[in-house]
Amino acid sequence: MKRVLIVDDSRVSRRMLRNMFEVEGFEVIGEAINGKEGYEQYVKLSPDVVAMDITMPEMNGLDALRLIKKYDPQAKIVIISAAGQKDKVEEATLAGADAFITKPYDNKDIIDAINRC
Numbered sequence: 001m002k003r004v005l006i007v008d009d010s011r012v013s014r015r016m017l018r019n020m021f022e023v024e025g026f027e028v029i030g031e032a033i034n035g036k037e038g039y040e041q042y043v044k045l046s047p048d049v050v051a052m053d054i055t056m057p058e059m060n061g062l063d064a065l066r067l068i069k070k071y072d073p074q075a076k077i078v079i080i081s082a083a084g085q086k087d088k089v090e091e092a093t094l095a096g097a098d099a100f101i102t103k104p105y106d107n108k109d110i111i112d113a114i115n116r117c
């Protein structure tokens with residue numbers, strides 16, 4: 001069973017992701033509301049996969065992605081971005097994102113991405 005950390009500043013998004021992961025048989029071991037907290041939770045919990053939003057206060061998802069990859073190059077991070085952020089795909093890829101999914105997403109796209117990690 002893959003252990004997932006959710007990093008998203010939207011309470012609604014976190015709840016939707018958590019429900020989806022639990023229905024699909026993943027274990028959600030933590031949630032964080034910005035990139036800084038996401039990094040701290042990563043270090044503390046060592047999840048198998050991170051589901052990472054981009055736009056968040058304090059520290060965005062791409063900066064958190066870079067920090068986490070620096071700490072753990074084997075980290076698996078799926079970026080789940082808001083619509084209209086396709087221009088971030090290249091930046092996320094260069095930063096080491098393992099997958100990039102745009103909202104609104106099909107649950108299957110996220111599940112497939114996580115299973116590939």
Ligand SMILES: [Mg+2]
Binds near residue numbers: 009010053055
């Ligand atoms: Mg956001």
